[in-house]
Amino acid sequence: MTTIDILGIDIAKDVFQLHGADRRGRAVFKRRVMREQLLGVVGGLEPCTVAIEACNGAFCWARKFEELGHKVRFVAPRYVKPFVRGQKNDGNDAEAICTAVRQPHIPLVPRKTLEQQDIQALHRARQRLVNHRTATVCQIRGLLLDRGFAFGKSITRARKMIPEILNDRTNELSEMARDTIAELWDLMCDLDRRIISFDKKINDVFKNSATCQRIAKIKGVGPKTATAIVAAIGDGKEFRNGRHLAAWLGLVPRQQSSGDKRTMLSISKRGSQHLRTLLVHGARAVVRTAPNRNDQLNAWVNDLRERRGYNRATVAVANKNARFEPSLERMAFRFSLWAVLRSGEPYRAAA
Structure with a gap:
């Protein structure tokens, strides 16, 4: 059998589709295996590059x-879809994964360790x-x-x-409604307790x-944002530079340009919504206290x-925190999130 260069695997719950291609991109291996057979089949192949969609169970x-x-x-997955040929099935999906990974311009997803997960x-x-x-709060408020409150x-x-x-027994709230809202209030208090436990x-x-x-030395980054960043991107080696990280987070403008006309729209909102939200909330605190x-x-x-x-200033601060790198002309912001992770050096701001 011809040597497999890239093995694309369409991961599922029980049935897995394998598609192997040589260095020229020709299909040399196709097989459909069950979950308990997968490690045996992959272990019997010569060492190669295994391509997987970033989904549940991938890491x-x-x-x-x-x-x-x-x-x-x-x-x-969004970079795999354009390479699917013909109808949607496991075989075509595995081939599309194999093809997508071969493209030099396709960004890869950072791997995660057990600690990050x-x-x-x-x-x-x-x-x-x-x-x-x-x-729960919205339902209680409604x-x-x-009832007029x-x-x-x-x-x-x-x-x-x-x-x-x-507690006001003189208001017009009926006993049944009072008991119903009290149960929801008790649920809200229990959720508060559980959230505090996770915070700890x-x-x-x-x-x-x-x-x-x-990372927390950067203005606008606290414990929750710092831990979320480490969990999501690790040491940042998967990103070429800080701008690449900012684009991956969805903090850069969308473009709708043609010819000499450049149109910049709102931010792309790609990547992790949770991580982007934390960065924007932290940046909002920076903008609020800046005066x-x-x-x-x-x-x-x-x-x-x-x-x-x-x-716009808030999103710009979040973007700058993620992407700004050292420059000779302007040393005000010596390191960004990406630079701190990539270099292992502490954050240094302007004096």
């Missing part, structure tokens, strides 16, 4: 394939609870508004007003990670805020 399988002597590369699981579980809490959207205001309404676990990860603490400071970074933020508005 677990990658570690097993690497133990068998193979090199594993991950590609995002553990940290990411903490963030995802916490975010799930936060979403449930938000939904039920109370239907209105208060602001802030969750802090909700924590203050809901107990007062429930994330803070423990932050305190025990030197990399996270280096009270007079160093070089905050002078730039204030000028941008006056020219482009609060929201």
Whole structure:
């Protein structure tokens, strides 16, 4: 059999499709195997590059394939879809994965270690609870508004007003409605307790990670953002530079350009929504406090805020935190998130 250069694997729950191609891109191996057969089949092949879509179970399988002597590369599903030929089936999907990985311009997905996956699981579980809490507060607010009680959207205001309404026996709230809202309030308090528990676990990860603490020196980056960044991109070696990282995070403008006409639209919002949200929230704190400071970074933020508005300035700060690199002309921001991860050196800002 001709030597396999790249082996594309369409990962599923029970049935896996394999497509092997030689250095010229010709198909030399096609096979459909069950889950319990996969390691035996892949282990019987000569060491090659295994291409996998970045999906559930991909990093677990990658570690097993690497133990068998193979090199594993991950590609995002959105870059695989354009290479699917004909109808949608497992065979064509595996061939498309193999073809996509061969393209030099296709960005690869950063690999994740067990530690990174553990940290990411903490963030995802916490975010799930936060979403449930938000939904619960909105439902309580809606039920109370239907009975004539209105208060602001802030969750802090909700924590203050809901107990007062429930404890006021002189208002027009019926006993059945009071009991119903009390149960929802109890659920919200339980969610608060669970979220605080996850916060403590994330803070423990932050305190025990030197990399996270280096990242947190950047203005607008706290424990949650630092741990989420390490969980998502590791040491940053998968990115050529800081601009590449900013584009991967979806913090750069979308383009709709043709000829000499360049049209820049809103940010692309690619990549991890959770990570981008954390960076933007941190940048919002930087923009909010900038008028009270007079160093070089905050002078730039204030000028941008006056020219482009609060929201654009916020996204610009988040983008700069991710991508800015050292330059001889302007040493105000010596390192970005990418540079701190890539070099292992501490963040150094302007004096």
